[in-house]
Amino acid sequence: xxxxxxxxxxxxxxxxxxxxxxxxxxxxxxxxxxxxxxxxxxxxxxxxxxxxxxxxxxxxxxxxxxxxxxxxxxxxxxxxxxxxxxxxxxxxxxxxxxxxxxxxxxxxxxxxxxxxxxxxxxxxxxxxxxxxxxxxxxxxxxxxxxxxxxxxxxxxxxxxxxxxxxxxxxxxxxxxxxxxxxxxxxxxxxxxxxxxxxxxxxxxxxxxxxxxxxxxxxxxxxxxxxxxxxxxxxxxxxxxxxxxxxxxxxxxxxxxxxxxxxxxxxxxxxxxxxxxxxxxxxxxxxxxxxxxxxxxxxxxxxxxxxxxxxxxxx
Amino acid sequence: xxxxxxxxxxxxxxxxxxxxxxxxxxxxxxxxxxxxxxxxxxxxxxxxxxxxxxxxxxxxxxxxxxxxxxxxxxxxxxxxxxxxxxxxxxxxxxxxxxxxxxxxxxxxxxxxxxxxxxxxxxxxxxxxxxxxxxxxxxxxxxxxxxxxxxxxxxxxxxxxxxxxxxxxxxxxxxxxxxxxxxxxxxxxxxxxxxxxxxxxxxxxxxxxxxxxxxxxxxxxxxxxxxxxxxxxxxxxxxxxxxxxxxxxxxxxxxxxxxxxxxxxxxxxxxxxxxxxxxxxxxxxxxxxxxxxxxxxxxxxxxxxxxxxxxxxxx
Numbered sequence: 002x003x004x005x006x007x008x009x010x011x012x013x014x015x016x017x018x019x020x021x022x023x024x025x026x027x028x029x030x031x032x033x034x035x036x037x038x039x040x041x042x043x044x045x046x047x048x049x050x051x052x053x054x055x056x057x058x059x060x061x062x063x064x065x066x067x068x069x070x071x072x073x074x075x076x077x078x079x080x081x082x083x084x085x086x087x088x089x090x091x092x093x094x095x096x097x098x099x100x101x102x103x104x105x106x107x108x109x110x111x112x113x114x115x116x117x118x119x120x121x122x123x124x125x126x127x128x129x130x131x132x133x134x135x136x137x138x139x140x141x142x143x144x145x146x147x148x149x150x151x152x153x154x155x156x157x158x159x160x161x162x163x164x165x166x167x168x169x170x171x172x173x174x175x176x177x178x179x180x181x182x183x184x185x186x187x188x189x190x191x192x193x194x195x196x197x198x199x200x201x202x203x204x205x206x207x208x209x210x211x212x213x214x215x216x217x218x219x220x221x222x223x224x225x226x227x228x229x230x231x232x233x234x235x236x237x238x239x240x241x242x243x244x245x246x247x248x249x250x251x252x253x254x255x256x257x258x259x260x261x262x263x264x265x266x267x268x269x270x271x272x273x274x275x276x277x278x279x280x281x282x283x284x285x286x287x288x289x290x291x292x293x294x295x296x297x298x299x300x301x302x303x304x305x306x307x308x309x310x311x312x313x314x315x
Numbered sequence: 316x317x318x319x320x321x322x323x324x325x326x327x328x329x330x331x332x333x334x335x336x337x338x339x340x341x342x343x344x345x346x347x348x349x350x351x352x353x354x355x356x357x358x359x360x361x362x363x364x365x366x367x368x369x370x371x372x373x374x375x376x377x378x379x380x381x382x383x384x385x386x387x388x389x390x391x392x393x394x395x396x397x398x399x400x401x402x403x404x405x406x407x408x409x410x411x412x413x414x415x416x417x418x419x420x421x422x423x424x425x426x427x428x429x430x431x432x433x434x435x436x437x438x439x440x441x442x443x444x445x446x447x448x449x450x451x452x453x454x455x456x457x458x459x460x461x462x463x464x465x466x467x468x469x470x471x472x473x474x475x476x477x478x479x480x481x482x483x484x485x486x487x488x489x490x491x492x493x494x495x496x497x498x499x500x501x502x503x504x505x506x507x508x509x510x511x512x513x514x515x516x517x518x519x520x521x522x523x524x525x526x527x528x529x530x531x532x533x534x535x536x537x538x539x540x541x542x543x544x545x546x547x548x549x550x551x552x553x554x555x556x557x558x559x560x561x562x563x564x565x566x567x568x569x570x571x572x573x574x575x576x577x578x579x580x581x582x583x584x585x586x587x588x589x590x591x592x593x594x595x596x597x598x599x600x601x602x603x604x605x606x607x608x609x610x611x612x613x614x615x616x617x618x619x620x621x622x623x624x625x626x627x628x629x
Contacts (some may be wrong), residue, residue, distance in 0.1 A: 013355070027390040034418050037351030037376040062376075078596060093445050099413050104348050107595070126440040130493060131407050134559075179444060245448075282392060 019045045022191040023228070023314040024314075025275070026072050027306040028054075028063025031286070032096070032234045032247075032278035037062035038308050039096045040278055042195070043073075043085065043168075044229065046188045047313060050074075051164045054088045055184060055195045055230070059308075060100030066309030073311075082109040086163040087151075090115045091173075091197020092181035093122030102127050105136040105147065112151045112162055113137070116170050116182045120150045153182070156216070165189070171216065173199040176246035183213060192217075192226035193314065198278065199232060201252040202259075204244055210256050218263040221249035221272065227315045232278035236288040247278075250292035257299045269299040273314060276305050335361045336505040337542070337628040339589070340386050341620040342368075342377025345600070346410070346548045346561075346592035351376035352622050353410045354592055356509070356544065357387075357399065358480075361627060364388075365478045369509045369544070370400045371496060373378060374414030375623075380623030386486045387625075396423040400477040401465075403430045405487075405511020406495035407436030416441050419450040419461065426465045426476055427451070430484050430496045434464045467496070470530070479503070485530065487513040490522035490560035497527060499540075506531075506540035507628065512592065513546060515566040516573075518558055524570050532577040541629045546592035550602040561592075564606035571613045583613040587628060590619050 022114045028041035039058025045051055054060070064080050067073040081104060090098050090113060100112075113123070124140035127133060128148075138146040151159060153170035161168050170220055173196060175181035181197040194217055202210045220226035234247035248256070253274075261269055276293065279286040290305050297303070306312060342355035353372025359365055359499050368374070370495040378394050381387040387394055394417060404412050415427075427437070438454035440502060441447060442462075449455045451462040465473060467484035479502045487510060489495035510530055516524045535541035548561035562570070567588075575583055590607065593600040604619050611617070620626060 034375045034421055036373050036414055036417055039350075039417075059350050061348045095413065095416055095441075095447050099409065099417070100350055102409055103350055103353075103413070108350055122445050126443070126446050127409075129440070130490075131442050132434050135411050176444075268438075 021313045021315060022188070023047055023193055024049070025306070025312045025314055026052070026067050027312070028067065028307055029059030029100070029254045030279070030306045030308050032232065032280035033157060034281045036099070039099065043194065043279075044186060044195075045255065046165050049165070050084050051086050052084050052163050053164055053166055053186065054101075054199065055090050056091055056097045056103035058099055060085075060104045063100070063308055067311070069311045070311075072309055078107060081107055085111070087112040087114060087161050089168060089184045089195070090119055090123075091183070091195075092175060092179075093119050093126070094198065094201070097197065098123075098127065102133055102225045105133070107221070108136075108147060110149070112223065113148050114151045114153055114159070114161065114170075114184075116155065116172065116180065117152050118180050119182070120152055123150070124243055128265050155182075158187075161186075169215045172209050173197060173213070174202075174205040174209045174246070175199055177205045177207050180218065180241055181246075185217065190225050192220050193228045193230070194226060195230040196232065198234070198246060199248065200244060200246040201256055203255065204241055204252070205246065211259055214256070214260040214263045218260065221260075221269075222264055227271065228273045228275060230277055232276040233276050233289050233293065234278050234280045236285050237292055247280075250289060250296065253293070254296065257301065261299055269301045271302075272299075273302045273304055274275060275312070276303060302308075319532065335629060336502070337361055337507055338363070339364070339620070339626045339628055340381050341622055341624065341626070342381065343373030343414070344591065344593070344620045344622050346546065346594035348595045350413070353413065355414055356591075356620070357381075358500060358507065358509075360479050363479070364398050365400050366398050367478055367480055367482070367500065368399050370405055370411045370511065371402050371415035372413055374399075374418045377414070379624055381625070384623045384625075386623055392421060392455070392515055395421060399425070400487050401426040401428060401475050403498045404433055404437075404483060405497070405509075406432050406489060406493075407433050407440070407510065411511065412437075416447055419447070421451075421511045422461065424461050424463070425597045426468055427462050428465045428473070428475065428482055428484075428498075430469065430486065430494065431466050432494050433496070434466055437464070469496075473502075475500075485527045486523050487511060487527070488516075488519040488560070489513055491519045493560065495560075499531065504539050505546070506534050507542045509544040510542060510546065512548070512560060513562065514558060514560040515562055515570055517569065518555055518566065519560065525573055528570070528574040528577045530572065535574075535583075541585065542587045544588060544589040544591055547590050547603050547607065548592050548594045550599050551606055561594075564603060564610065567607070568610065568612060571615065575613055585616075585617045586613075587616045587618055589626070590617060596612045
């Protein structure tokens with residue numbers, strides 16, 4: 002733990018060099034099994050209390066933890082209803098949206114931002130009476146009309162209602178041809194990139210990540226995009242045939258090298274990489290972090306988020 | 316808390332009069348929102364470590380809690396793989412099976428026992444690549460072949476593989492015509508009755524509960540069935556038009572009166588009622604317990620299960 006603390010400390014020292022732009026409150030950080038700690042991240046402009054929720058695997062347990070650690074102020078009911086202004090759901094797998102479905106009866110009306118195939122999955126499998134009830138305003142009838150789907154056209158920015166954010170979706174490949182997606186979120190001149198589950202282009206026989214790196218390279222070059230949130234689900238020992246559309250530390254390095262190439266540099270110094278979706282068992286979760294820190298040829302700042310612990314990002 | 320402790324104490328004193336037959340380890344006890352504490356109960360013969368899992372809203376977080384409280388021995392991985400011998404899933408709503416789906420990659424091969432419409436929901440909505448992957452041995456292809464569905468014909472007992480249990484399903488009405496179900500579980504001469512979500516017959520315009528009470532009345536009369544696990548989702552203030560197929564304390568009393576009538580008695584003294592599925596907010600969870608204890612005309616022994624705390628049942 003001391004080791005990780007030093008990593009965090011050094012991050013904050015580094016980030017002290019530039020202004021603090023975003024607050025990130027992880028409501029859940031793991032890639033499976035722990036129903037109380039699955040992918041979900043509250044993002045706000047630094048110091049603001051209007052949050053966009055990036056994926057929604059775990060909501061309630063994460064809010065309770067974040068209140069306990071004083072990363073969030075207020076009660077969980079109010080935070081859910083009033084401070085989460087909308088959800089970006091990267092793809093249709095249960096561990097990225099179970100918290101949203103489960104908390105829908107206690108939630109207030111707001112938007113769900115997602116690419117079309119993800120909205121289709123909500124309509125066909127989650128917000129139906131067989132598995133729950135339709136809390137959205139389209140799909141199976143009767144509809145409870147609480148959530149409104151905002152379909153995201155890839156590469157086309159949309160405003161995130163009741164926040165200062167704009168959001169642009171990019172498609173990702175998660176066991177080709179299954180589509181996951183990334184959200185490039187901006188507030189003014191400042192950007193942050195969140196990726197849902199994704200495999201490496203080489204394994205997926207896809208060009209989705211390559212295209213994304215080319216799209217964001219100019220923003221990194223100009224210093225407007227400093228943080229990338231990306232999954233590393235398995236340690237390097239995971240056979241390439243058993244990746245199920247996920248990344249390892251080695252494959253992340255492979256992809257980051259492509260990003261550096263798109264930038265025409267050999268280093269990504271100054272870029273913060275928030276590592277999401279490490280899969281239990283807990284030995285693997287630790288191993289993934291060690292493998293990333295021990296072999297960091299692009300010299301990125303790694304951040305390993307903890308549930309309920311606010312991270313201030315440059 | 317002192318009050319509830321006394322209730323527990325009196326239960327154990329009473330149960331001291333008869334032998335201890337079942338161990339019940341609640342992995343999750345609430346009826347919503349808290350992703351880490353949703354309906355799921357491990358049942359074994361007293362002192363045995365082979366469990367049937369009654370619903371599976373939360374698994375992993377419940378196992379961790381039960382290990383912490385020493386209600387279960389061993390590690391969570393082993394307990395999941397080796398000690399949970401099968402699942403009974405009462406109906407298709409997410410809060411009763413999310414833990415099973417989420418933990419499927421870490422689980423070992425075993426059976427899922429459910430009535431046909433519930434199996435159909437698994438095949439159409441949960442174990443598919445759009446929302447997860449098919450961990451069962453039938454349904455969407457490719458199938459990972461880990462779980463085997465055992466379809467339950469109502470009122471027809473089946474053995475629960477690798478346990479001393481037999482299980483008989485009964486249909487329940489959960490917003491008519493949506494079907495939920497109950498499991499009457501037996502080991503030798505001893506029975507326990509677990510009900511999934513259910514509305515009252517009067518509200519549901521159904522006779523499912525009435526039929527169930529008539530079916531189990533002889534077992535209660537003979538002293539073979541001493542424990543009923545049943546939901547009370549809302550306090551009495553919940554309007555009858557907004558019950559969504561659930562019970563209140565008053566409606567439970569209405570149904571228990573029918574059970575007493577089927578027995579030809581005016582009291583259910585000696586019957587233990589384990590109250591499941593109380594819905595947050597937490598004030599309601601407490602209110603439901605108070606309302607049940609304050610108006611208990613049938614004189615049942617109420618037990619309010621806590622996550623991870625083993626209950627020994629007569």
